[in-house]
Amino acid sequence: METAEIVRRFLTYFENNGHTVVPSASLVAEDPTLLLVNAGMVPFKPYFTGQRTAPYDRAVSVQKCVRTIDIDEVGKTSRHASFFQMLGNFSFGDYFKERAIPFAWDLMTRPRDEGGFGLPVDRLWVTVYLDDDEAETIWRERAGVPAERIQRMGMEENYWSMGVPGPCGPCSEIFWDRGPEFGAEGGPLADEDRYVELWNLVFMQYERGPGETKTDYEILGELPKKNIDTGLGLERLAAILQGVDNIYETDTLGRVLHRAAELTGIRYGDAERSDVSLRVVADHMRTATMLVSDGVRPGNEKRGYVLRRILRRSVRNLRLLAGATEDQTYLHELTATTIDALGDIYPELRDNADEIHNVIDTEEKNFAETLRSGTALFTRAAEKTKTAGSTVFSGADAFQLHDTFGFPIDLTLEMASEEGLSVDEGTFQELMREQREAAKRDAKAKKFGGADIGVYTRLLEGAGATDFLGYTDHESESRVLGLIVDGEPVAAARAGDKVEVVLDRTPFYAESGGQLADKGTLTSEGRGVVDVDDVQKPVSGLFVHRGTVRAGELALDDTVHAGIDSDRRSSVSRSHSATHLIHSALRNALGPSTGQAGSENQPGRLRFDFTTNEPVGTSRLAEVEEEVNTVLSGDIQVHDFVTSLDEALSMGALAMFGEKYGDRVRVVEMSDYSRELCGGTHVGATGQLGVVKLLGESSIGSGVRRVEAAVGLDAFRRLSTESMLVSQLSEQLKAPREELPQRIDALVTRVRDAEKEVERLRAAQVLQAAGELAGNARRCGAALLVTHQAPEGTTGDDLRRLALDVRGRLGEDQPVVVAVTAVPKDRPVVVAAVNEAGQRLGLKAGDLVGEAARTLGGGGGGKPDVAQGGGTDASAVDSALRAVERRVSETG
Incomplete structure (x- = not known):
């Protein structure tokens, strides 16, 4: 069945069942968070999130998609592709599981002469989410799927969300069994290579809260309208319906x-x-x-x-x-x-x-x-x-x-x-960073945020430096000293304008030292509101608040109430304090030569770059994590004070790489454990951090490595998720938690050893026939001919080795032709080998393989001495070998 016909049948089926056919959207996504459309549901995202009302209750589409994350793997396997097409049917508050599941099963298994795809039911398996009893019941009672071919999977595999707060829900997937030659029996849980996912049915029935990973968010409740989103891979389905092994065929x-x-x-x-x-x-x-x-x-x-x-x-x-x-x-x-x-x-x-x-x-x-x-x-x-x-x-x-x-x-x-x-990617990346930093410095010297740097310099000269209140206050009454729209100073900014605001005083922290800027609002009573989403210091001492006028207008000399998002600030401050603790713990573990090389502190998470010449190692990283959390449990008070640079350095305060300091500096200390020069915001005591979880460590350049960590509630959620996963593994392997590493390592070793042994035995079994085959060579025309059908499952590589081995045993004294076949993966393969004497006689391996492959319904060829081909008709293997024999018999 051609791909175009698959598309036609899919659209027709759902159109006949009340769905509106929606053409594929452009690959250029409307969603600004996406580079390109990467899933079939992307064009319908505004309907699922409630941003827009869908113009139809049911829809069906074939959506073009591009994913670039696997671009380096394309070609190395027969599965990866950067462009693919998703067949999908969608319901916006109309039907739910009770219709979506029967629709999918009916279309997949309905006979082809009745408009379906005609897939045999005994080759299909189904998975549902761990506790989705409703879906399993529908599969069994409405679709008729045997209970033994329905398996349950966890949140990683069978639970869906967009990665941000909003709709979420369990999934149910249909898998295709490629056959025993591709792996172990037992369904998708047993072997993901043998059982290939075809169709994913997403049941959007809940609303999720924030979270950093795919599994660490809270379910807030049920959606007022339940939705259906499905995705059926067109290329994978085409490969099955066309009887080929992979999408490239x-x-x-x-x-x-x-x-x-x-x-x-x-x-x-x-x-x-x-x-x-x-x-x-x-x-x-x-x-x-x-x-x-x-x-x-x-x-x-x-x-x-x-x-x-x-x-x-x-x-x-x-x-x-x-x-x-x-x-x-x-x-x-x-x-x-x-x-x-x-x-x-x-x-x-x-x-x-x-x-x-x-x-x-x-x-x-x-x-x-x-x-x-x-x-x-x-x-x-x-x-x-x-x-x-x-x-x-x-x-x-x-x-x-x-x-x-x-x-x-x-x-x-x-x-x-x-x-x-x-x-040497480390040096390359280091040079790239240096170039980017030089470009940033050059751009900053010329322009900042679309405005000439002179605009900010003149504001600083006229109004003076901004008074930063954020160490003690989260809100203030401030006066508007400057407004910039589209790079130009203005007297007023109105609703909808992207504006930069300079105040005489502010509680907003401007991005610096690795700490992200505060967010919040500027409110002018009776006049306007500005949503602030970024704060920068284009010139030293001047705080520039970037945002959008939400309502009304803002004018020069207005008095505004400046208020930051206090919860966000607290979360960022916890991350910043955790960065100082991790820095000290790493120095204790690796030595005083370890220094900070960069950081980023964001709500609930941080990354910390540091100089070292070797990986930290898992055990040492665990020691660092334990040391940090021990300090947290001591609830050490966090102090800050201003002193001279010389005095701070004499006290042992750490100065950060590449920073320029004035005569007076701010020191942040946590008892004698940590003491650093720092302009950022911090917690009052280390106990406020709750817990710090190191997420991993990696190299980012020559002599520079990075650790990432979750802090507070984010860390708790991470630990909770890991504990759940470990419990699941422990239950599945019937082993105590402390024995899991050894048990898993043993299982992996056994599987690998078994695979190697099977491969060795199979190859040896094939080659054992070489001597007997050479002894049974028969005269055909002017040449000695050997033809042989190898056992089912013999690979093309083994066939080639067998043909060359037999040819070598027969020597070069007279023309020799060897033709061997096998049927690996349900598709016949033929290999021919001809010695030099045979080639002088006019016999070419490529020609012989071409003759045989055409008989098999395929093609092939190669060099004169050895060639390989194949086809689709396994029943024609004997005919293919006879075709070779006829061609050889015609030689003089």
Whole structure:
């Protein structure tokens, strides 16, 4: 069943069941928080959140989606793809589980001649959320799914939310059993490779509160209207209905892949390295074509960078495949193939074909120059690295490639890997940071927030420095000294204006020292309200409040009530105090050379960067965490005072990296445990932090590492979630908590050892037949011929080894042809091997495989000495071998 037909059936089925067919939205998301549309429900998000009223109660769509998080994995597996399509049916307060579940099951299992997909029910499994008894009952009683093929999964797998406060609810998923050759029996809980998720049904019935992770939020109650959101992966379903192993062999992606193979003279399936490149090209050309059609243009930022990156990866992989010269081009042909493959589903591709070709052709031409110059530099640098006996490509050279020739780091990483080299990413990132900081300094010297820096300087000169009250006060009565709109001073700002406000005094903390700025409101009685979402100091001493006039107007010399969000400030202050404690604990653990290299303190969470030459290690990190929480339990008072810089340093106060201090400095101390120069806000005593949970530690550059932590309620939620997960593992493995690491390690080791042993035994069993096969070689025409059908499940690699082994045993004295077949994964494979004498006779392995593969309903080929092919008709294996025999018998 072709992909276009799958789409037609899906839309027709739900249209016949009262759903409005909604065309796919553009990949350029309306949601400003999203770079690109990455899920089928994104266009309907305003209806689910209540921001808008849906114009229909039921909808059905086929939505274009792009996800860039896995872009580096594309091609390495047959599953990852950057562009995909989601079939989905949606209900906005209309039907719920009682209809959604039967709809899905009916469409999946209804016979094809009745408009369904006709999937056999004994190959389908279902999962529900842990306590969703209602869904399980509907699956059993309304859909007729046997209880033994319904499994329960936890919050990570079967509970959905948008990642922010709003709708949430349990999920139910339909899985396809690929068969015993793909893994263990036992359903999705047993083997995720064998059982592939097809359709996810989301039951939005609750409202969630805030939380940092997928599982650490509170359920606030039921929604007034329950909604349905489903997502069925079109590519995965197409692979099943078309009887192929993976999405790259389906009718749409497969056409692009095989066209790329034709253009480069490479046969898909001959070698893993070239197969990876062909998959990269097929996926990326599809993604690029769809992005350009939706208005995205190549650039160096955001969506434009995504498009540029995937086009350049395509060009590079095509040139690697073909050994191309810099004048050769391929993308025009591949774009045309992509448009043709997807045009039935998205007619706008044909309408926009000229523009799509123009954009992609131009980018390929421009990248040719980058490759020409950059590749030469890379080659010289790689040779220098190898000559020096090193395996690490210089970070400075990687930076020069990026800065001078526009080489993205991922391209340098790929090229280095092909040469057997790694890249000093730490130094590269350090140089990139230095460049960004220089750019920031330059931008700050010229402009700030859209206004010339002189605007702020003149305000400071005329009004004086802002009096900061925030250490003691969360609100104040202040006078408006300056208003800036669109970079220009104004006398008044009105409702809807984005405005910058300068006050004579303020309780708002301006972002600095790693601490985020306060948020809050400025209220002018009887005149206007400004929502403040950021505070900065473009010039020293001047606090600039950035926000939007919510109502009324604000004018110069107005008196305003300035009030911060006190709960947010308290949460940020807890994070900042925790940062000081972690700094001291790390110095105690790693030595006094450990220094702060950056930080960010936000509500409930923090990150702390520090200098060290080696990883901290799990056990030492645990010691640091325990030390910090011991200090918390002591409820040490936090004091701050102002003194001279010399006096502070003589007391042992730590000064932060790169900071410039005046003669008078502020010191924050927690007894003798921590004493630092700091301008931030803090708690009154360490006990107010509650608990600090270190979330992990990693390298972010040469000699610089980072720890991240949750503080207070966020830390408690994290610990609660981890405790629940450990309890679940303990119950499933029937082992005490303290024995879980050893038990899991033993299980993993046993599985790996078993897999290796099975592979060894299977390969040995196949090769054992080599001697007997060579002894049974028979005369066919002018050559010795061996044909053999290997046991079911024999892989293509094992077949190749068997053919070469038999050929080697028969020597070079006379022409020899070996043809062997097997049926791995329900699809027949044939391998042919011909010795040099046979090749001189005119027998070519590629020709013989092509003859056999056509009999199998497929194709294949390769070099004259050995070749491989396959097809779809496993019943024709004997006929394929006879076809080889006929061809050999015709030789003189």
